[in-house]
Amino acid sequence: MTLEEPITNLIDFKDKHVIGVETVEYPFSLFIEVENGSKFSFDGIDLKDQKVLFQVNAEALKTDSITKAGGGHINVESFENKEKLDSVLTKYKADQVIYGFRVVMEDKNLQKELLKKIESKYGKGTKNPNTDNGLYWNLKKEHQYIFFAPDYDRLIVLNNTNLSKTCYWDLMNGSIDFGGCDKEVYSKELMKNTRKVADVKEKPTLVIDQNWNLDGLVLGKSNETDFVKSSLNQSFERTLMWDDAHPQVIYENNTNHIFLQFTLNNGGAENQKVNILEGYYIEDFNQVKVSFQNGIKPFSRKVDVMKLIGKDQIVDYDEVKFADYLEIKNPDYQVKLLFSHDKDINKELFEKIYVTKKPPFKP
Incomplete structure (x- = not known):
């Protein structure tokens, strides 16, 4: 060959x-x-x-x-x-x-x-x-x-x-x-085609509420149709992932680095109402305008975020305080706040977030 x-x-x-x-x-x-x-x-x-x-x-x-x-x-x-x-x-x-x-x-x-x-x-x-x-x-x-x-x-x-x-x-x-x-x-x-922050002209405005839900879409309750009809649905591509163990519908906005996951239920390839929002990931706060109703500020120092959240609300506090992420205690969701990779802990800045409904998922 x-x-x-x-x-x-x-x-x-x-x-x-x-x-x-x-x-x-x-x-x-x-x-x-x-x-x-x-x-x-x-x-x-x-x-x-x-x-x-x-x-x-x-x-x-x-x-x-x-x-x-x-x-x-x-x-x-x-x-x-x-x-x-x-x-x-x-x-x-x-x-x-x-x-x-x-x-x-x-x-x-x-x-x-x-x-x-x-x-x-x-x-x-x-x-x-x-x-x-x-x-x-x-x-x-x-x-x-x-x-x-x-x-x-x-x-x-x-x-x-x-x-x-x-x-x-x-x-x-x-x-x-x-x-x-x-x-x-x-x-x-x-990585020659990496998009520069200055090249992103349209930055969507996002609000994450006290319960870590995104723009009025509730994890575990809102369906794919709710998202499609929402103001958030701009510049997304839809992909079906036919994984036997955990089939999903993935929406990717590679311009603003926003990703949503829906559980792909029976008939969900055509009927979007049966697919339930499972999680979301905002990869770079530079590409969006995001605010948190719990008072956290994007690009806050990790030490300041930890003080605001409180030691008793952080999973494995003694271990993750040295990591580049924090996991927040929540009975229903896995919530991870991710920080820039800087060896100086005082300069680690909050720049992305990953939230997903805890399993079991019901395909």
């Missing part, structure tokens, strides 16, 4: 596939997931029963919005035809071709087979200093990188034509310096 094959040359629309964002894999690309790689092989090695992920360049993901959120999340959707595939690619400003693939190699014998095959063709790899057993190959003539990461059950092969020739990073391999890596320049390139 040249790793610039058109997506439609690699998949069969009759098979089940999903496409979307998987931040644990890598937050700056789209992934097309093939649950069973029985139609694929690696230089003669059958990939039956192995999950295969095709990696697709997506310009809309090259921002700091995902990395700032912290943690990992998956936002994928199925596609049954080219029209649906094209609509997703357009939404993420993504290419029509792949630039890499990943094999989830949980079978230890398969790992040995794959490594033997790679070494027979390209020789011994370079030890990855970030993992116990990881290796990598920088194949300059082939314009490819190979990352063998058995500690995380991954084989990753990438066309590096449009990638950095000096740096690489992902969660399975850590940061790798191929020689002359400038991490600051590399980071800026990964």
Whole structure:
């Protein structure tokens, strides 16, 4: 493979596939997931029963919005035809071709087979200093990188034509310096489409009440239709997440960095009244005008917020007072106030909030 094959040359629309964002894999690309790689092989090695992920360049993901959120999340959707595939690619400003693939190699014998095959063709790899057993190959003539990461059950092969020739990073391999890596320049390139605060002209006005509900929408009670009809519903994109354990409807406003989650109940793909508001996340108070009825001020120092809330209202006070967040005691909601990452606790500023209804959820 040249790793610039058109997506439609690699998949069969009759098979089940999903496409979307998987931040644990890598937050700056789209992934097309093939649950069973029985139609694929690696230089003669059958990939039956192995999950295969095709990696697709997506310009809309090259921002700091995902990395700032912290943690990992998956936002994928199925596609049954080219029209649906094209609509997703357009939404993420993504290419029509792949630039890499990943094999989830949980079978230890398969790992040995794959490594033997790679070494027979390209020789011994370079030890990855970030993992116990990881290796990598920088194949300059082939314009490819190979990352063998058995500690995380991954084989990753990438066309590096449009990638950095000096740096690489992902969660399975850590940061790798191929020689002359400038991490600051590399980071800026990964997030080159980050929206500057000055570029956001329209900032919605939000009010969070004493019970942590957003703009009159009550968690656990308000439905999707209530939100759609509200004044808050501006510049949001709707996505269905068909997770068997916890299906959701996600609304994303990537301009002002506001995200809402609704429990996707039976029939909820068409009937929005049955989907109930589950939570919200405001990622950057610079992008909105937000006020709190309990008296907290955006960008307040963490020490001042703690005084206002009171020690007895903070979960695990002795532990989180040194963390970059505070969790507020509440019988119904998980409420997290998140602060800027500054080692000086007196300068940690309140800049984002995450609130969600406590489980169990009823799909």
